[in-house]
Amino acid sequence: MANLDTFVNRTKPLPVSLSTSQEIRDRASTFVGNIYRARTLAEARAAINHLARVVHGAKPASHEIAAWRCMSLKAGKTGLEGEDDFEVIEGSEDDGESWSGARVLKVMQTEAVMDVVVIVSRWYGGTMLGPIRFEHIETCARDVCRAVRLQDELEDLLATLSSLDDILDNLRSELEKVKSVSSMTVDDAAGPSNSQRRVRKPQDYSSIRKEVDIAKAKRLVTARENAIKNMKTQQEERAPHRKVLRRYLSSYRIFQPRCLSNVQSLTNAPLSPHHPSLQGPRRPPNPLRADGANGPKLDVLKGVKLYILQAKMTAAEIGELYGLAERGGAEICKDVEDAELIITNVSMRKRLERHIEWNVAKSKSLVTPAWLRESVRKNIALPCGDFAALSDLSPTTAANFPAETDTDGETGTSVHPSPTRTTSAQASASHRPPSTPPPTGPIPMNLLPPDPPYRCDMSKLDHLSRFSCCRASPLVCPNQKLCEMLDVMRKTREVEGEDRSSLSYQRAVSVIKGSISEEIAHRRDAEKLPYIGTKLITMIEEYLETGHISEVETTLASPRYHTLTAFTTIYGIGPKTARQLHGLGLTTIEQLETYYGVEHHDVVTTAEHGSLSGEAQTSAGTSSEGSAKAEIQTHVEANKEKAPDAVAVKEAQGVMLDSEEDARDVMEENWIKIALGLRHDLAKKIPRDEVEEIHRVVMKELDDVEPGCVSTIVGGYRRGKEECGDVDIVFTHPNPERTRGLCKRFMRRLYDKGIVTHVMHLSRFHAHNALRTTHWDSLEKALSVFVLPGHKTRRRVDFIFAQPDTYWTAVVGWTGSMMFERDLRLWAKGRGLKFDSSGITRRRDSKLIFPKTEKEVFDVLGLPWIDPTLRNADL
DNA sequence: CGGCCTACG
DNA sequence: CGTA
């Protein structure tokens, strides 16, 4: 085996034996066992080779008997579905000592070791030993296998120990807070706790590891568990509302809404529902690149030397302004000295002087971004005086530009090759005075939208593909009526819990939307489509002949269908809960309110805000708030009569709960209660311009928390819907360090300002841990209820914070539609890849792929580019 | 007849 | 189970 050499990879660390057995000597023969970590066959080979040639190089053994067992993922499997996803690769070699390899392997199987290679070396002394030699070989093999098993067990125990230590630390600091709770504010409650928590120095378990003292490790685990138990009991005594409080203080749902008033009074939380800073006049509409910066090239600013001061600008704004300047034909200067005109949001001399010397500033014109926007919009270089950024400099701003001193020879012969937005951004950032640390780094081009936008090549699409991610699905299609009927079937199957059937109707709708550009006139038009089988053909035929589908009619005539679908519109109520509630005889949302004990003030806030729908539902002929309240009360009374067993039902729902589940249940109930109170607002569609306004406000706030973030509005908005059910925004920051924990910090800020009223989820992602736990933390998300300052209607806004290298997969993953995403993943699976919103993984070796642009996401998956507006694979 | 997207709370 |  001369080419064994090729398995030795000298750049990798050398294989290290995890354990060596006792030497067995018998009539001049010597046996020694060794065991190495080997997750792949190649690693096993490397270890065998290393032992034979390097370790035993001076005194080569007569036989190197080896056997290996490696766990590997089956093709196309993720490892997430359990053991069946894996297969064992095992084998052995005798190296001249016949049958011995199989014996070693058998020992390994009995000892249940995995991902290792065992090598038993024999030095032959000239005397034949007979069958006893196999016993020696097996003894050596068993020794090393057991040693490794003990080591593994120890590592497990130490890992458990370390996570128990973490839990203990959290409990300790929480207990600390509970003790001093009366003097605390909300900020104190969750702010410095992290730093306090960090005082513990990591426990040192190295002696246990060295001694392989499993018994001691087990004792410590038990001790920690008891300590935690005691701690919890203590907490219970000190804080009767422990369960709620713990939720409140830990990372989940820290911003609990007003219905948990006990928490707020407990913590003396200074809640400012509407912070003054956002009550003032808002900035004028701030068109994003997509609106203002794209468009025909103009030469309104030809020859104008601009410097854009990035301080106090959001990334989106910086991108927009560079785009506008470029479009207007301006020359963007790297150095402020070269410019005649400075675009800035800074309005205070003191702040400006941190970036630009006062004497320099005096010789320029300093204008607000509005000047650039208006000049490009009106296609005329406007007088600067009206847009002076600093009132102190207003005279010089007006006087210094337009200036006629400029020679067109310089600008005409473009000394600088027409700079791209990004390179200029980088350049100007690097030319900031070194005295001030740059608050915002340059924005890498790949985090900004592409310019020009990608073109969707329809000829590359396969309209008859089984995958919606290969088709172009517009918002509405020529067969919209048919699709709506089939969607009724999908919905009824869904609420009845028939997921697979539901999926088939969903696929049928998606196929019709994406593959047919004309009205279906005949059944043969539909027969060729994937996912249209016998049942669907029957339905389509009926539709073509009569304009109706009887099964759909039946469904629409069924009160059960309407009740179930109405119930599932409430956030937190899915098909199963809806069916359970219906089973109790509840049929209207008002009855649900009674059931969940929605207090009238929970509803009144909504009734105030959304008076139209609120009052329409609660009272027929009255409009005063008092009557509405009374009306709700009467509903409560009436429903008590109708559903007297409501309490019993709750008990039925929560059968056999241990305390933890109980807590979860209570929480979920509260959550549904809140959602019921918000239902009128949340049912309202959000117009596109309000989505944009929400985005602007969010970015302005985010810039204060963490300057330099970039973002994309995703979801239905990005797919072009005129009205959106919610707002989804994906964020990142060029510096990955800046994104960690940002989601939580930002939510706190918005909550404190009264902009976010509820946070229903606040989560960290750890995708890609199919095998290794190395890469995680790649996404953080918050699902919130949001109210624009000065507005009344509450909106659902989802915040997704991605690491910069997963930004574009996050954007693709959150743009949707749902069917498009499912097919994206299915398609990826078929190609040996795993796609999710925080990356693409090659299944074979779990190698992560990070596309640098949105287009690259499609390229990597081998898909043609499909514009977001053509990803409407769902109805 | 098994699979139908994948992840988190 | 519910949500994205």
Added chain:
DNA sequence: GCCG
């Protein structure tokens, strides 16, 4: 409910 449809596909491979």
